[in-house]
Amino acid sequence: MIPLFRQASPAPAGLTAGALLGAFESLGDNCEFGIAQRYAGIDPLGLFRLSSAPIADLTHAVETRFAHYGGPGDIEVRVGAGGYLFCHSRRYGFAYHTGDTAPRTTPAALLDREVRRVAYLKERLLADLAAGDKILVRKGPPGESEAAVRRLLAALRAIGPATLLRVCAEDGRVESGRVVWCGEGLMQGTLPHFAPYAAATDADLASWLAVCGRAYALRHSLVAPPPLAPSGPPVFSAPGETRHVLPAAAPEPGILVGPQPVAGLRPNRLHVVSAEIRLPEDFSGTRAALAFADAALHARRDADPTRRGIWQTVYAATRTRKRQSEATIGLMLAGPAGTAVDMRDWRVTEGCLPGLA
Incomplete structure (x- = not known):
């Protein structure tokens, strides 16, 4: 007899925090989740891992398969506060921190490298979207509507079987840490709070791990979030x-x-x-x-x-x-x-x- 419902699988044991967050990929809206990944011990490559990405521009970019991102005349290098160098997409409005500073590095010297970097990462992201293995994370700023998120999801699923986790800040209506399905391919989770935009390095790793653990369990039909590997004896x-x-x-x-x-x-x-x-x-x-x-x-x-x-x-x-x-x-x-x-x-x-x- 074939059971009507498939029995949920037990959670894998001993998953490290880095391995858990490595199963996710950021789609903005800023670098907070990418910082959380670094705090978990990993620095994965990702087109939007440390990037700002307004949702309308992001959706348009996905719909056009990032055709113009990094194209002729698209990327400009800007000098920001403290001499930090940022790359900005004229076509899509994306911006990200390069990790370099002026005058040690000049914008002209950086441009060719960043154009090549964007070309590689967008092809890598398109391949990942087609495979559908990673859970995509969209950190939702205040005012970002569910309709806009669903349009983004539709664009992603036109490429492959994407799963999108929309993460919102607690507003008193939804319990912090909760993750639920909101339709095929779309989950929503809640953090107690986001880091301030001017201080994304204040990312709350413990809260991100809790939300991602529950999302991982839902995505893989597990009975519970995977238990994370414990630390060793104190030094x-x-x-x-x-x-x-x-x-x-x-x-x-x-x-x-x-x-x-x-x-x-x-x-x-x-x-x-x-x-x-x-x-x-x-x-x-x-x-x-x-x-x-x-x-x-x-x-x-x-x-x-x-x-x-x-x-x-x-x-x-x-x-x-x-x-x-x-x-x-x-x-x-x-x-x-x-x-x-x-x-x-x-x-x-x-x-x-x-x-x-």
Whole structure:
């Protein structure tokens, strides 16, 4: 007898955060999801991974198979704030950060490289769309209508069996983290909040992992989101409780207090420092956060200054440099002199988030 409904499959075990987010590809509207992928430990190639893409222009580009993107006279290189170089499509309105700066690199020297890059990535995306294996992610800015998203989906599915995950910010009507089917090929998920457009590096990796895990389960008919691989044993731990006090006034982002050297790190790997923090009822500071000294931070969670008198978990992650095996961790504290917090259960592990590989 043939069952009427196919039984859902069990979730695969031990999927890393990077492997999960690698099953998705960004279609804008900005670089936030691409940043989340980096925080999960991957930097996949993608035409729109670190690009702004208004939905009407994106839909038109898909409908025309990106025929004019990167064509003669389409791409111009602009110098932005801080000397950063951006590429802009005159035809479609897309823009992305090249990772280069002026005057170290001139716009003219960059143009040929970026034209070749766009040509390669658009052919790669068209091949991926035809295969239909990846889940496409559209981060929906305020005001982006469902009708516009469905038109984009129709254009995508004219090329191949696309699955599109529309991600919206919580607005009080839909539970944060929920993912549902909204028709054939279209899912909708909800994040607690988006990172500010001026600070996409504030991407909330934990929330993106939760939404993508549920979308992955729906797409692959799993009974539950795949459990993510746990981190290994800590390379540093300090379980005792200590109090840290600002010796002098410090404006944001704060100064490092209670620095602690850590050895035994593996080069070119994600590592995360985590701890529990308690802000006293009379907390007068403006920021309390963990940090790796002199390192670019990835995923992080600062202390919530509205939560007083209770323990809360804070963390900060970074990727070690090539040949780096040591680092200094500590508490970044901002506020007037005498600002104090209590800390306990310091841990440094290899991974993108506390407890995750």
